[in-house]
Amino acid sequence: MLSESSSFLKGVMLGSIFCALITMLGHIRIGYGNRMYHHEHHHLQAPNKEDILKISENERMELSKSFRVYCIILVKPKDVSLWAAVKETWTKHCDKAEFFSSENVKVFESINMDTNDPWLMMRKAYKYAFDKYRDHYNWFFLARPSTFAIIENLKYFLLKKDPSQPFYLGHTIKSGDLDYVNMEGGIVLSIESMKRLNSLLNVPEKCPEQGGMIWKISEDKQLAVCLKYAGVFAENAEDSEGKNVFNTKSVGLFIKEAMTNQPNLVVEGCCSDMAVTFNGLTPNQMHVMMYGVYRLRAFGHIFNDALVFLPPNGSDND
Secondary structure, rough: HHHHHHHHHHHHHHHHHHHHHHHHHHOOEOEEOOOOOOOOOOOEEEHHHHHHOOOOHHHHHHHHHOOOOEEEEOOOOOOOHHHHHHOOOHHHHHOOEEEEOOOOOOOOOOOOOOOOOOHHHHHHHHHHHHHHOOOOEEEEEEOOOOOOEEEHHHHOOOOOOOOOOOOEEEEEEEOOOOEOHHHHHHHEEHHHHHHHHHHHOOEEEEEEEEOOOOOOOOHHHHHHHHHOOOOOOEEEHHHHHHHEOOOOOOOOHHHHHHHOOOOOOHHHOOOOOOOOEOOOOOHHHHHHHHHHHHHOOOOOOHHHHOOOOOOOOEEEEE
């Protein structure tokens, strides 16, 4: 009896110690040791159309010319069909778009990162883009090949944002104490954020190549850790009604969910009119999106756009 009681007490003590250890680990902030940072991500909203209309036409034209977006698409050879669809569709609307591949691919022009590791690919792509284009572009948009982006809506969203400030935005998710922009919806960095990130890429204690944990974390979380050290925090992008404009799902999936959850408000309950991205698309869906966004017109239904973004010189965009 005494032996059984002793074993029971030992079990309780070991269990208590284990629970305490887990609790303690749960409060350690990823990549920050004992330093405590408190930041609630902001909910950044698109500009109000009426405010834009108050600006003179000449000022609006100059404003539209001032936005230069460089698009980074991270790809692997297995993505070749998506790669082709992205190249033929929305990337034509970037001021410049380049593909960064895990290895050399003869079929399409790309920049070889020579690694399959998602975080290393992202690091190398950001470094390449900053070193080569820091004086040419003020916003840097990074996406997967399964993402469809409406670059004009991205530019409109960024109208009142100053690229000389540390903006890092997209679809924000909270993981423990870390706010990060989900890679599935695309990631936007201002030129100032790019400067700060690149200043840390060679500082392993703050922005390690292989991560600073026993377990591996995703590339979008690792990016957030590095940017946090640089004083750049994740911001969630929304329209004036509070709907996300960077979406981690496809339009079809959103509509299906809306039909289930809000059958009387399928259109209103689906997505923002100012959506910037959708994710999880097939190559065929990419072309359907291209048709719906840039080709299809409903006669008699006129949109009075407050601003027009002209295609970059030499572009064959739609």
